[in-house]
Structure formats: C-alpha cells, structure tokens
Amino acid sequence: MPWINKEMCTGCGVCLDECPVDAITMDEDTAIINNEECIRCGICHDICPLDAVRHDGEKVPEEIEANLTWAKGLLEHYSTTEEKEELIERLKRFFEKERKVAEKTIEKLDSLKD
Ligand code: SF4
Ligand code: SF4
Known part of the structure; x- marks a missing residue:
C-alpha cells in the first residue's frame, strides 16, 4: 500500500493526474491516497519526482509502535498483574492469528494468477 x-x-x-482510479486527492499542499x-498499481510511486510516495515496508516500525500503544491503552483497564498477564497472552494469540492469516494469504495469492 503506497503512502505519501x-x-x-x-x-x-x-x-x-496519473492515478488511473482517481484515488489521490489534495489536502492543502499535500497529496493523500484514499x-x-x-488499486495498488504503483504508478504514483514510479512517477513522483520527489520520491514522496513511499513503500509499505517503511511503516513497519510505526505500525509496531501503534500496536504497542493500543496494547498499553488496553492494559490501563486492568489492575492486577495476573489480569495484565492474561490480557497480554490474549493479545499474543490475536497477533498470532493475524500472522497466520497473512502467511496463508501469501501462500494462496499465486493461485489467483490463473
Ligand atoms: S498506487 Fe495506483 S491506484 Fe493507488 S494511488 Fe497510486 S496511482 Fe492511484
Ligand atoms: S510531490 Fe509527489 S506525491 Fe506530492 S503531489 Fe507531487 S507527485 Fe504527488
């Protein structure tokens, strides 16, 4: 997913002007991708003269931090160490599930080429 x-x-x-599905709008002096x-064509990434359209991978650290901030917010609802440990285990299972979904999706994507 490209981002600006x-x-x-x-x-x-x-x-x-080049986006084939008009997915980019302007907010004051900054372009924004909807x-x-x-449709993930990558044209905007290829044509931006300033390399302002960036790859997904660069957002990994930011997304990890967002997940940890979310987890910290949830932890504030629990008071005992035991409750907090249980929540952390539930969150681990949630992210394990997300990992499995991503891995299986990657495995199966090639089947869509036919
Ligand atoms: S990747 Fe393609 S569809 Fe998506 S915003 Fe860029 S030009 Fe538009
Ligand atoms: S600098 Fe790049 S991202 Fe910004 S409007 Fe121009 S082409 Fe689009």
Whole structure:
C-alpha cells in the first residue's frame, strides 16, 4: 500500500493526474491516497519526482509502535498483574492469528494468477 510522506510532498499534482482510479486527492499542499479507492498499481510511486510516495515496508516500525500503544491503552483497564498477564497472552494469540492469516494469504495469492 503506497503512502505519501507529507514532509516530502510539495503538492505538484503529478500523481493526481496519473492515478488511473482517481484515488489521490489534495489536502492543502499535500497529496493523500484514499486507501479504499487505490488499486495498488504503483504508478504514483514510479512517477513522483520527489520520491514522496513511499513503500509499505517503511511503516513497519510505526505500525509496531501503534500496536504497542493500543496494547498499553488496553492494559490501563486492568489492575492486577495476573489480569495484565492474561490480557497480554490474549493479545499474543490475536497477533498470532493475524500472522497466520497473512502467511496463508501469501501462500494462496499465486493461485489467483490463473
Ligand atoms: S507527485 Fe509527489 S510531490 Fe507531487 S503531489 Fe504527488 S506525491 Fe506530492
Ligand atoms: S498506487 Fe495506483 S491506484 Fe493507488 S494511488 Fe497510486 S496511482 Fe492511484
């Protein structure tokens, strides 16, 4: 999923003109990708003259931090060490499930080529 680095985007509009599904809009001087509309063609990434359209992988650390912030927020609802440990185990099972879904999806994606 491409995303636009606000610090790097100058709002030149090149990507808006080239997106085949009009998934990019302008908010003041920054382009924004509508995730629901984007078909992951990668054109915006290839044509941005400033490399402001970035790859998914760069967001991994940020997404991990977001998960940990979410987990910390949930932990605030529990007072005892035992309750907190139980919650952490539940969260681990949740992310294990997410991992399995991702791994199985990756395995099966090639079958869609036919
Ligand atoms: S082409 Fe790049 S710099 Fe221009 S609006 Fe799009 S993301 Fe921003
Ligand atoms: S990846 Fe393709 S569809 Fe998605 S915003 Fe960029 S140009 Fe548009």
